Amino acid sequence: MAGPVVSVVIAAYNAMPYLTRCITSVAEQSIGQDAVEILAVDDGSTDGTGEELDRLAEEYPTLLRVFHQENSGGPSAPRNKGLDHARGTFVFFLDADDYLAPEALERMVAMAESNGTDIVLGKMVGVGGRGAPTSMFRRDQPRTDVFSSRVYWTLNPMKLFRRELLERLELRFPTDLKIGEDQLFVGPAYLHADGISVLADYDCLYWVEREDSGNITLRTGGSEPRLRFLPRMVDLLLEQVPSGPGRDHLAHRHLTVEVQQLLAHLAQEPRAEQEKGLARLAEIIAPLWHEGLDDRLSAMARLRLHLVRHTMLDELLELLRFESELAGSGVATPVLVDGGRAYARYPYLRDPSRGIPDTCYDVTRQLGVRHHIGRAELRGTVLHLAGHGYLHRVATEDVSTELVLRERESGTEYRLLVTHTATPGLGEDEDEGHYVYDKAGFEAAVDLTTAGHGAPLADGLWDLFLAIGAQGVSREVRIGSKRDRGVCGSPATHIVGSGDALRAVTLYATKPHGNLTLDIGERKHEVLPQLNVATVRWAPGAPTELELAGRCTLAAVPDGALVARLEDGRGGSAAFPARRASESGGDFVVRVPVTELPAGLWEGRVRLGPWTVPLPSIPLDLAPAKWRRRGLPWYAKPAMKNSEAGLAFTLRVARTDLVRAVARRLNS
Template sequence: MAIPAVSVIVAAYNAMPYLTRCITSVAEQTIGQDELEIIVVDDGSTDETARELHRLAGVYPGLITIFEQPNSGGPSAPRNAGLDHARGRFVFFLDADDYLGPEALERMVAMAEKNGTDVVLGKMVGVGGREAPASMFRRDQPKTDVFSSRVYWTLNPMKLFRRELLERHALRFPVDLSIGEDQLFVGPAYLHAAGISVLASYDCLYWVQREDEGNITLRPGGTETRLTFLPRVVDMIMENVPPGPGRDHLAQRHLTVEVQQLLDHLVHEPRPQQEKALARLADTITPLWHEGLNDRLSAMARLRLHLVRHRMLDELLALARFERELARSSVSTPVLIDRGRALARYPFLRDPDRAIPDTCYDITAQLGVRHRIDRAELHGTTLHLAGHGYLHRVATEDVTTELVLRERDSKEEFRLPVTHTATPRLGADEDSGHYAYEKAGFEATVDITTAADGGPLQDGLWDISLAIGARGITREVRVGSKRATTVSGKAATHVVNTTEGPRAATLYTTHPHGNFTLDLGEQKHPVLPHLSLDDTVRWAADAPTELELTGRCTLAGHPEGALAVAVSNDRGDSTSFVASTTDGSFVVRVPVTELPAGIWHGALRLGDWALPLPALPSNLTAAKWRRRALPWYAKPAVNGENGLALHVARTDLVKAMTRRSKPRRGAAAC
């Protein structure tokens, strides 16, 4: 029997009517039924789940294997049973409430095989009001790990796992836990994986909120259930990850998410149980939390942990109530600005009876930065920028915003002043208008010939940022990702005149973030691809002695008269003829009557950039004219070099008469 690519394991308990869509979404996967097996474990359902499973098995014969067992009380036992019978190279755990996008398995298997990874996270989409994890799905990540990405912030098992990884490490779901069992399965799988892939560009898993809120993975429990699994998760981290940034990265998740969830349940329990649970929680987090972690944590998380460490139960209950009200409010918490620091006005801020340190309230580094670009244009050597920028919840008083240019490789930077402009009613559509930012506007002009402390900016990629400052606080942010619809992010390459000669300057937005960068000196945007010449060279229809060349110039700008055809001959003569441009096309006419005698070659030139001129057609008729009553001609040069070769000469009258006097071949002599 052929080994399938994927074994999809479905734990089902009273899963109707969601089960039908779930199983159908797997059976109809584009990877094909030959590459699939579906293992469904009915965990003692009392509704129509069993009947529907057998019906679906008849619809898809040979595809679905059904196991029935008494109810185990949780998803661990049915998932383990399915894993024990799986034969696929990969396994995917799917809850019976959820369903897959049509190409999900094909795309995830392909990503795993191409990159040699053991786990693949497919983008999750919430359905029916269910909130799906999002921070790890901002972009595709072909190969990453648990320490250099956000994958650890989703520990549910609805992912693609290489089965060999699970068997090699004997990974199974603990059956003695009612919640948190997924963390003790997925966490070790992440840590032992040879690599992890993230497929963010396709909606793989639709995560459904059941109308009866009966999802297995949503069972709430209380503090006791959380204090049962959390110490085991801490032990798992301590045993597998040495002290340092890696351990702190994982600890951040649990010290933020699990602690908050536990405290949410703590408020509903009797006082003796609250005191006992708080003491156990403080002991549990002690191995993970140290002061060096504070920079990774939000101010709210720092405050929670301080109160937990010091067993400040009443304050924790008050904070939990504050957080519930804050979640319902449309207004963000006000801040206290003091000596260049921003402190959130959370409960007990600078309360002398509690003596909680300011570090538990400090949100200076986490202040939201709001910005938008309303103008971004390059005219000649000058870049014009305009827009607004402000710090969320910080009034635009004593504004000190500057424009920052920083060269990407050398890190050389220049800070340039901006003109502050009024922004009436800015902030009215945020926080119910509670905060106003009426002096957040700016205008800036950057001349590339003087921006480097009076001198020219050197060639390089100059990233553009704003150092947004108000009331003694400054935050720097790259700009361009937020811009008005009238502001283009498309690369615009210019050739500009400077005292050092012509220079290439391109204003563009980076991918994928969309921030503005100024490219000086063709680091990423060469000039020549913007210039092209048509192959056909002809005599102008209205001027039979003017050679006409046509082409395209897609530059956003260049000095007037700089685009020209320059020609020279074998006798040292040279001249040029300016192109006439219209809507990206150009025409150059070369009046051969003005050229001295010789063999002429040339190029299309724009400053120091040049394109060779196309060769003249061999059958191009000669142009003829009179200069000082003597006959002249211009025609393709015989045995000319590659490219244009034009022979200009005075007609030799003796040779011309001789040719005329010779009898034509076949004619009778007189």
Template sequence: MPGPTVSVIIAAYNAMPYLTRCITSVAEQTIGRSALEIVVVNDGSTDGTAAELERLSGLYPGLMRVFHQTNSGGPSAPRNAGLEHAQGTFVFFLDADDHLGPEALQRMVRMAEDNDTDVVLGKMVGVGGRGAPTSMFKRNQPRTDVFSSRVYWTLNPMKLFRRDLLERHRLRFPTDLAIGEDQLFVGAAYLHASGISVVADYDCLYWVLREDEGNITRRLTGSERRLRFLPRMVDLLLDKVPPGPGRDHLAHRHLTVEVQQILADQLVFESRDVQEKMLNQLAEAVEPLWHEGINDRISAMARLRLHLVRHRMLDELLNVVEFEKETNRSKTATPVLVDQGRALARYPYLRDPGRAVPDICYDVTAQLGLRHHITRAEMHGTTLHLAGHAYIHRVETQDVTTELVLRERDSAIEYRLPVTHIATPGLGKDVDQGRFSYDLAGFEATVDVTTAADGRPLGDGLWDISLAVGAQSLSKEVRIGSKRSAEVSGTASTRVVTIEDGLRALTLYTTKPYGNFTLDLGEAKHKVLPLLSPDEVRRAEDAPTELELAGRCTLTAYPDGVLNAVLTDGQGASMTFPARQTAAADGHFTVRIPVTELTIGDWSGELRLGQWTWALPPIPRNLTPVKWRRRGLPWYAKPAPGSRDRFALHVAKTDLVKAFTSRLK
């Protein structure tokens, strides 16, 4: 008989009372018990875990297999033992503290099978205050790898692995490490995998912080333990990944996450002699991964940390770690020094001649956020009116040089227009404890599309709207619109305007999903034709010799006198009749057609708005003929024969002889 689809491997050590919920969450998976096996290895527990496992195995006969062993001191040995007994096509390592969402295994297995991938990450949710990784779970990723995604930023083993991958490469957890063993196992699995999937649209794993904080990674502290696995991870990258952007992408994680944790959570609590020893080991561990090009990938604080580590500057390093902790506690941003178009964070030892730390370790120019808020965005005729405020976070509004930027999306042609700077006293007092003032961040701008291209009209296209916000010689650009007042509409508004003696469509709208403003000039995305519809032709109620065309136009605006019904007789004659909005002013309009003004012939018609045309609806067949007298003679108009699907009106004089004969009969 074929084996189970998934073997769930649980290493259990003093896991009560969490163990019961953990195993129950597996047994109740929607994938079904016929597709499951639960392999639990009790690693010498002393708290009743063994008894609870026996009870649960009786509750789920044939589903659970339980193995007991003396305590190994870490999770590697019980996980390896479980893997030796596993029979599933896939294995999932689950800590006894944690539990699964009901559909977790079904969704992850389906993702692996549909995309032929070897590893599947299921979205993790922190419970009880435990932080869970998030950057790799922004969206589902059917097939990816460690180099083109953020999956490498989670190296815990609570993932679905194709067992064949683990057996082919004899991947096991190293038993000589108390912590970090999962990184070596998962890192190697990632690098050997033919493909990796991410399930981000379902909460698969609930990652629990125990009330006694007894999770293994919290019980095992000390820099020495961490510094035992980090060099081995570095060796793994050096051995398996050639130099270049791929290796740098993975190195980024270790040079930032690991280094920061070792320094802030471990090294600072050691004695001086241990600190010096561990700093030397850390410097030696990171040296093979570091090169100047890595600076472009990491934050300024990470650059500063690494510089101090690599140069064994222990006292400075301890001060920087304390500075960073205090900054995080206060939740306030660090001020910057703006110099020649660059922003340097005022971290410790900035331009201290006694330390000679390079400016690159403080350069936060790329990290500075640009904040904006739009309070007005509306069209009047051919002119767009904008207002709001915008500033570079941490850069006070001195020597402001903000400009409005219009950039055509396909051609990248751009025009920069001046804005009027407006005082905004008090702006910034509610953030960063009022440390920064942005008193001249307001702006007003007008964009006339007939002159915005250096005095000429803008060409057709999608013109994205940005602000180039400048202050103190620093300038950063931001698309605007995503942050706006409630009364500022983001709904597409299309109008027809006159530009260079011709009519053109102009739409102000916000993009999806980001909500930024764009001008659509010339119907690149927003068409005029669907916004107008001639609905019906009927007899005018107040004028028996007039037809009335009724329709609806949802254009925001169009020039007076350009919307007309035009009738032609096929012989060169034409008549034009203007449209008039109804009193309801909700876009409905009417066109009155006095048939008494038409000459003899068969008249067809269309609705015209400049170059845009719409066919007129057919005249109802049951419409009684319109009759009138001209110079004493009888005339009539009626639907032309064979005109069921188009407007066609037959106008003629009444044949008196034929009419008299018909009456006699």
């Protein structure tokens, strides 16, 4: 008999009343009970957890297996016991406090099987105030790894693992650690997995903060447990990941998340323990840190690590106090602008007695860029833009903002001057009004015929940026994602120019980010699908005028540029302009007075500069038009002619043959 698809391993210690919901959430999974087994291990509970597990085992006799053991002091031993008895293709570790969404296992298994991956991260949602990791769940990632994603920033074991991977690596949770044991299990699994999937479009796991704060990570305090597992993670990276960008990517997590958490605990301890712990921490991180890592770190992280590496305990404690106050203040730290760089005014900036380098305070690349577009529209060949842009915490003095047009494929760019405008009151709703940006506005009128250093912009996709500058500091940002409701992001194709030298220009907002782009030359937005002629008939009230009715969804067309052009195949031609059928909408009509056409077999197209659209065939049952020219009878009627696309628009114009007409009448 085939084994289950998923083995759900639950380590339970004093987990009431959360345990019941946890087990029930697995039993009710959409994947079905035949595909699941639950291995619940009671780790010496004293609150009735063991008894509740036995009751649930009677309720789900074919689903739930219960194991009882003496308290081991942590989740490692019970998880290992469950894993030892697991029979599923996959294993999912679930804490007894937490619970699954109804389709979680089915969706994660499908993700693993369809992509051939060994690990699947299902989106986690915090409950009861518990913070859940988010950076790796921005979007679905069918197949990734630890080096090209943010999956390493969640090292808890609440994931779907292919059991073959765990058994091949002989992975088990270390039982000598009270905290961090999950990192030493998940870390190697990540590094050796044949692909990792991220399921972000469905909330899979509800991560619960217990009302009694009984979650083990919340009740395991002190720096000592963290100083025990961190060096083992450092050794893991040094032994299994070659030096270079890949190792630096993983080290980033430990040098920020773990160091910050450890220092928070260290700050609560006696002075002697602080000194001892800080010296140990400096020793632990030394093999991972190098100057090249600074480019990956925030200024606060660089400063924190500098103080750790130089065991500057008093300065570190002051920084921790500063960080705590900053977190609750609602006002961002002021900056010092000097020489085109911005430095956060964190403790000891340019304090000669400490000698901390400016690089530890440099936030130039971290400055928040605020922008908003109030106007973006094409009028003829001119793109009109207006809005505001500023650098967070940098006063709008010596403003030097420019508009940047950059072609996406070639990288060609043009920087254009803007007109700076006043923005009184801007910034009052941020940082308690501490910073003012009253000269952040801009206006620009970009003539597409001269924007390329006096020449027309070439065909391509031209992305719009602002190079926002003030006080010698400049940062670049794509614009459009923040805009007034009246600034439409839907594609609007304009035909600009004159005569045959017409060009298609489409202003649109990209998806999903909503940034503004100019499509010049139909790279993404073609003209012809926005033109069509639907019907051909004799105009009401004008029996000798052929009416061509169509639709044009282009945003703008030069006057007189859209015409119906007829040709007789012998060098004769005639053109008739289109006009709007109504003041609103994209309907148009063309009137063709057939009395003005010489005798011949006329074929036609609707023409807009270089673009042409075939006219539909004239219904063969359309009655002929009749008139007199110089006293003689003439007619125009549909004729039949095949083309590659089927029947083509063909109109025969001729003088009536009187002899044949009389003969037909006599014979009728």
